[in-house]
Amino acid sequence: MAGKRRLSEAELALWQAVASTVAPLKPKRKKRSPMKGGAAAVAAPAALSPPTPSPPGKRPKSPPKGPPPVQKPASSKIAAQPPLTPNPAPGAMPGIDKRQAERFRRGQLPIEGKIDLHGRTQEEAHDALLGFLQRAFAQEKRKLLVITGKGMTQSKSGILKANVPRWLNEPVFRRLVLAISQARPEHGGEGALYVLLKRRR
Template identity: 75%
Template sequence: MAGKRRLTEQELALWQAVATTVTPLKPKRQKKAALKAEAVAETKPAGPQPPAKRPKSPPKGPPPAPKPVATAAPKLPPLTPYPAPGTMPGIDKRQSERFRRGQLAIEGKIDLHGRTQTEAHDALLHFLERAFKHGKRQLLVITGKGMTQSKSGILKANVPRWLNEPVFRRLVLAISQARPEHGGEGALYVLLKRQK
């Protein structure tokens, strides 16, 4: 059997984004409920059944107010460092192109070189929160390219995945690979949402 193919960074980021939206099933509860239903069906006598109870009359007075239905938050498409032109939700095509080409003014940058994953994750979150609070929109996140050409950098692979986590998605509107003059493969443009 041939060796398994490794996922690309883009496939990994997409998978992580989808995996965070899934709620696991609870198979034990489903099996117990099915077994209980079967046991009740088997224990019911085959003879005549008691008469059905009359439904209660409706209560007097105004009907109760309907309970508000909780709606799930809309699922956001995953952020990718290589967005197709015009596919960034929340951004018009012209601004999307300017963002991808690095033509928007960079209002802040962070360099994650030399940090552990935990340090980099926390520093990135604090940086984005501060920038959002101050109304900044276009940021540059420098991840580095990694140690060698054969091995991709850990931060380079993980930062797009982190930016798809709910704690980051509340702040981040879009990401894109930086242009060579801003770091190329070792950096990302991050576009923050506008404050409401």
């Protein structure tokens, strides 16, 4: 293979003369990517815009204005019940069906306990009656007989006859007592009371 031929001095001089008459071409400018400018233009407003607030959650209900409602004690509910009377009208015994009320008034229910308050002071009789009813209630007894005396004179028995029905309407007794009724003659008549206790729950 023949080697490269070297230019002669005449040829080299001719080449330099021609090259000196040619102006060099300017380099082409690179086009800017539209993504750079566009992205910056789009990103700038997004960065300046305030964040979208999230939807507010449910606000807790504010407490009602004014003082809180007053809860009535249990004793007021007991006191609001119809009063117990020794001679209730027919059908006037709340919490008892008509048939049981009639049997109770006629003395047809078995008597499961008896207390005689004769000869006691009012304080002694009150405490003795309450203790007697509490023990009977704990033993799940229902019908009791309370002897007060007929009260023909201004004696202790007469005072007890008037006070015992009133005591039985006190809240501490009403928690235990469902109904009262005048006793039949064979059980003391006007000097005694039938007492029907509530059922234990």
